[in-house]
Amino acid sequence: MNEHLLSMHDLTADDVVRILDTAESFREVGTRVIKKVPALRGRTVVNLFYENSTRTRISFELAAKRLSADVINFSSGGSSVSKGESLKDTALTLQAMGADAIVIRHSSSGSPFQLTRWVRGHVLNAGDGTHEHPTQALLDLYTMRERLGRLEGLRVAIVGDVLHSRVARSLSFGLVKMGADVTLVGPATLIPPDAPAWGVQVSHDVEGVLPKLDVCYLLRVQTERQRLEYFPSVREYSRLFGLDRRRVGLLPEGSLIMHPGPMNRGVEIDSDVADLPQSVIEDQVTNGIAVRMALLYLLLGGRAETEEVTS
Amino acid sequence: MTGRALLLRGPRIADPVSGRDDVADVLVRDGAIAEVGSALSAAKAEVIECDGLVLAPGLVDLHTHLREPGAEHKETVETGTRAAAAGGYTAVAPMPNTDPVADDASVIAGVRAAAARAGLADVFPIGAITRGQEGEALAELGEMVEAGVRVFSDDGRCVPTARTLRNALTYVRAFDDVVIAEHCEDASLSIGQQMHEGITSFSLGLTGQPSASEDTIVYRDLEVARLTGGRLHLCHLSSARSVELVRAAKRDGLRVTAEVTPHHLVFTDEDLRTYDTNRKVNPPFRSAEDREALRAGLADGTIDAIATDHAPHAVEEKEAEFDRAPHGTIGLETALAVVLTELVAPGLLTLSRALDALSVTPARILGANEHGGPIEPGRPANLVVFDPTETWTVDPPFASKSRNSAFLGRELTGRVRFTVLHGELTFAEGKALR
Secondary structure, three states, X not given: OOOOEOOHHHOOHHHHHHHHHHHHHHHHHHHOOOOOOOOOOOOEEEEEEOOOOHHHHHXXXXXXXXXXXXXXXXXXXXXXXXXXXXXXXXXXXXXXOOOOEEEEEEOOOOHHXXXXXXXXXXXXXXXXXXXXXXXXXXXXXXXXXXXXXXXXXXXXXXXXOOOOOHHHHHHHHHHHHOOOEEEEEOXXXXXXXXXXXXXXXEEOOHHHHHHHOOEEEEOOOOOOHHHHHHOOOHHHHHHHHOEOHHHHOOOOOOOEEEXXXXXXXXXXXXXXXXXXXXXXXXXXXXXXXXXXXXXXXXHHOOXXXXXXXXX | OOOOOEEEEOOEEEEOOOOEEEEOEEEEEOOEEEEEEXXXXXXXXXXXXXXXXXXXXXXXXXXXXXXXXXXXXXXXHHHHHHHHHHOOEEEEEEXXXXXXXXXXXXXXXXXXXXXXXXXXOEEOOOEOOEHHHOOOOEOOHHHHHHOOOOEEEOOOOOOOOHHHHHHXXXXXXXXXXXEEEEXXXXXXXXXXXXXXXXXXXXXXXXXXXXXXXXXXXXXXXXXXXXXXXXXXXXXXXXXXXXXXXXXXXXXXXXXXXXXXXOHHHOOOHHHHOOOXXXXXXXXXXXXXHHHHHHHHHHHOOOOOEEOOOEOOOOHHHHOOOHHHXXXXXXOOOOHHHHHHXXXXXXXXXXXXXXXXXXXXXXXXXXXXXXXXXXXXXXXXXXXXXXXXXXEEEOOOOOOOOOOOOOOOOOEEEEEEEEEXXXXXXXXXXXXXXX
8 A cells, every 4th residue: 555545546446445354344343332442542643634524533532542542632723824824834844743543525626646745644535525435435445345246247326526525536446446337417517527538427317327326425515606507406406316215216226326425405416315224325424434444553553463453 | 338349159059030950160250140150269259169069049928927026035036037048948938927017118117227237038027907907907018118118918817808808918019019918717617726637636636727718718819819810919828728719710711820838838737746836826737638749740840939827926825735835837948858858758839830830930929030030140139059968957046036847856958058148158068147
């Protein structure tokens, strides 16, 4: 594995399998009464969050703590950043304090790449702008493999605002790498025109796609005003692409409904659909901790004693 | 001029004007070329051995940002013209997007005075087309023409309406050889743009700007030039479609010229994969097909000139998140070497056409009559001498105040050794001399 995790392109298919297998061994730790192993005792992990994110930050924090690492949470509000400190200077400061790994969430695409030029520690991309969100993709791959037993040949549709979605990018790249069959579905204005170059298919007809799926993956629809120039209204989006009860009936038996959260109930997904048994949205959250534990463990090189603890 | 004589002994003389390409001595006296011939000698002349070097007309840049007044932390007239001298340039044309904007004769006079104090290059300020570059009322073009301005541009911004451009192109017909230079970019297709729009921008999650942003304005501007008969110059072309439109316009006999930068002749959007902010420029690097079209257009004369768009930015401005870093790369100190390495050496461009595009043609567009050759007795001695074989790596320090070069770390072959401005050395053996 590379020294950093910036993009799904950093990983080979073998790396992905290794990460998911390692996560599987950590999954059990979360079911214990004492949810902790000493794998990263004495190591320091910094969560550098320039963008609000409750679930990803907490997930990373729990992952690092369950590995016994020291965790520092650094968010842009109420810090030196609000006094105008640059990303570079902040990164150098954290390095000087001995950060072994920096988990960065930033609204600017590419920020984790730039960080690697300024610091020595390992950099983990926890979501950068509209670029990638590789740990989300890995926890999604984990969930699919756990539920369906394989990744190769899985038929997955990613539905929604692909153009602005870092989740869609990482997940597409990851699924294609693992031999799955990916279809991007959404209004034509929200699908990159050159997307087939990623090795995926494109459709604008959700009902035509649903009967052929193993996984229907819904993206959060951004409803801020600047997004609305891409489609006429939330109502029309919901009508054309939202997953309601009737459309769920088109999915083959045994298929999964997934969503990276947070959901807009009633927009891309109907409320009662989100609560169906085939919806594995909560599993995704639980698995996220194990996958992030695996990544921190593999990148930071946990000690041999942990092998015993986790096996 | 009281300067002593300068004898440049034994260079290969490459003069695209006369077509001369042979080895000879050049004697310079009182700011002018006194003699060109074999085995020249002159009492008390400073002798410069030029064995194995190439002597050509000093380079002329149609598109420079000297940042003074207003952004002296990036560059000043002095440091910018020092970079020019280091790059073999004897004349540069700074764009008016300063603070205050160069939209009246007093700002122009200030830039000229600073250039005269530095004495490192002849500076031909470009005036703004509209007041404050705001795209509405015309600036006082006539007064600036009287002050010697020959080219007007709202560079960095496109003249927003065809109506305003029409008025500008029509108004300047009253003056001899005055040029309206356009930065072609449809703002609405360019909102938030970080790079060329295509599969690479989508993969990198960076907001793209489609070629159509440039192409639509090139088309509009050419039609307005056709309507008015005005003299139009198009800055830094970046797309294949633009080149094709200019080619057709020239076939129709329109009075239009165009430029391309060295960096657009080399890089593509793929070169942004590492989010290197020094490669964030406007217009953006486009596809490989676009780059090939630019090269072909330069070779066949559709594109007239190579211009640097030298755009200095402070380190802390460029060492930022990609979408927060300003657009631009410095270019004066690398232009000749880039063109020699990437275009002349592989046979895409003859040396003569390269020097024509770097010196002769931009001098003509700018009305810089003392620059751009020919290398003949009686002509002002504005010359560059370069070593065509020296290989070097682009790295700081630069003569420029800034170091935001898209070419950092790149190996280039061909290096400026001497620059002569009105008979005086402004740069010799790695050092500016003033």
